[in-house]
Amino acid sequence: MPDEKKTTMSVAEMGKxxxxxKTEPYWLVHKNCFETxxxxxxxxxxxxSFEKWYTNQTKRKKVNGPPPGEELRAxxxxxxxxxxxxxxxNTSVYYLIRRDQIPTFKAETWTRIRKTDFEKWYASQxxxxxxxxxxxxxxxxxxxxxxxxxxxxxxIERDEVYNILERKENRDxxxxxxxxxxxxxxxxxxxxxxxxxxxxxxxxxxxxxxxxEIRMAEKKKEAPRLEVxxxxxxxxxxxxxxxxxLTPDEVRRLIREGKLAAKKYGASYIIRRxxxxxxxxxxxxxxxx
Numbered sequence: 001m002p003d004e005k006k007t008t009m010s011v012a013e014m015g016k017x018x019x020x021x022k023t024e025p026y027w028l029v030h031k032n033c034f035e036t037x038x039x040x041x042x043x044x045x046x047x048x049s050f051e052k053w054y055t056n057q058t059k060r061k062k063v064n065g066p067p068p069g070e071e072l073r074a075x076x077x078x079x080x081x082x083x084x085x086x087x088x089x090n091t092s093v094y095y096l097i098r099r100d101q102i103p104t105f106k107a108e109t110w111t112r113i114r115k116t117d118f119e120k121w122y123a124s125q126x127x128x129x130x131x132x133x134x135x136x137x138x139x140x141x142x143x144x145x146x147x148x149x150x151x152x153x154x155x156i157e158r159d160e161v162y163n164i165l166e167r168k169e170n171r172d173x174x175x176x177x178x179x180x181x182x183x184x185x186x187x188x189x190x191x192x193x194x195x196x197x198x199x200x201x202x203x204x205x206x207x208x209x210x211x212x213e214i215r216m217a218e219k220k221k222e223a224p225r226l227e228v229x230x231x232x233x234x235x236x237x238x239x240x241x242x243x244x245x246l247t248p249d250e251v252r253r254l255i256r257e258g259k260l261a262a263k264k265y266g267a268s269y270i271i272r273r274x275x276x277x278x279x280x281x282x283x284x285x286x287x288x289x
Contacts, residue, residue: 008037008044019063033057059108069107076105076112086128092285096121096128127181137179144177144184154200155214164200233273240271244279254279 009017015025029036035049054062058069077085083093094111097104103117122128129137145153151161164170173196175189194202203211228239240260241248254260255269260279262269 006047008039008046009050010042010044011036014045014050017062017065018060020060057107072107072112076107076114077118079111079113082113082118085130087131088128095285100125125181126178129180134180140177140179141184143187144179145187145190146182146184150185150190153202153204155203155206156200231273234270235273235276237269237271240276243276 011025011029014028015022018025028034029043029045034053035046036043037046038044052071054060054068055071056069058072061068079090079093079097082088083090086093088096096102097111097113100121102113102121104111104113106112122130147161147165148158151158154161165174170193173189173193175186177184177186194200203214206214226238226242228235228242230243232239235243237248237251240246241251244251246254251260251271252269255262255271260271261275262271264270
């Protein structure tokens with residue numbers, strides 16, 4: 001009659017299997033890392049629960065046996081793994097976890113995220129992308145253009161682009177897609193709209209003489225860069241635009257959208273230095289790759 005399969009082992013056997021000293025095996029038992037039972041007055045470790053624990057931790061390795069953490073790695077990511085996937089640093093990943101309340105758990109002292117929770121979060125946003133999806137995005141971006149790109153191509157202001165898109169006769173003219181959290185116009189629908197109108201002309205359709213006139217006009221519009229003291233407690237819109245490397249109109253838009261705190265005095269805005277510093281820090285944390 002064949003021997004019954006062994007279902008328990010002594011604490012000493014468990015320690016020897018992991019190459020531990022005399023006291024550490026009992027410390028693991030005290031932490032309830034696995035199930036134990038009493039047999040003839042002696043404590044024994046349930047082998048099935050030990051193996052379950054072994055595949056869900058990475059700190060301790062068997063002297064002779066497979067590497068630890070197989071189940072842990074199969075079902076979850078470390079913060080470093082997510083940082084590598086999204087081309088971020090660990091600080092940025094921890095910020096996302098706090099901001100978006102992504103569920104986490106501890107494996108020993110390390111924070112981990114279950115793959116199902118990460119995938120649910122990843123599908124809920126478009127800003128942060130894996131390398132594989134960035135490559136897919138690049139292919140789609142080649143077939144689309146942003147509103148600023150459309151403005152540049154037609155040599156018009158951005159506001160005029162939005163006016164074009166909002167006109168009743170153009171409501172169904174453009175097809176849109178979302179790529180990396182940005183709304184983009186398909187190149188095919190843009191070209192279709194462009195061929196059906198005569199008011200706007202692309203730069204590529206202008207004569208050399210017209211292009212030279214545009215170049216000269218742009219040169220005349222160039223103004224000396226404003227010198228700004230970086231240690232002032234507060235700034236006006238033009239000074240803020242210099243510090244944030246934006247145009248004054250873009251600064252005003254951020255204020256209107258509530259993305260940049262400012263106080264209004266009459267028709268003017270005053271922005272405190274710490275609010276500018278906060279905005280710049282967020283841009284650094286979530287800079288698009």
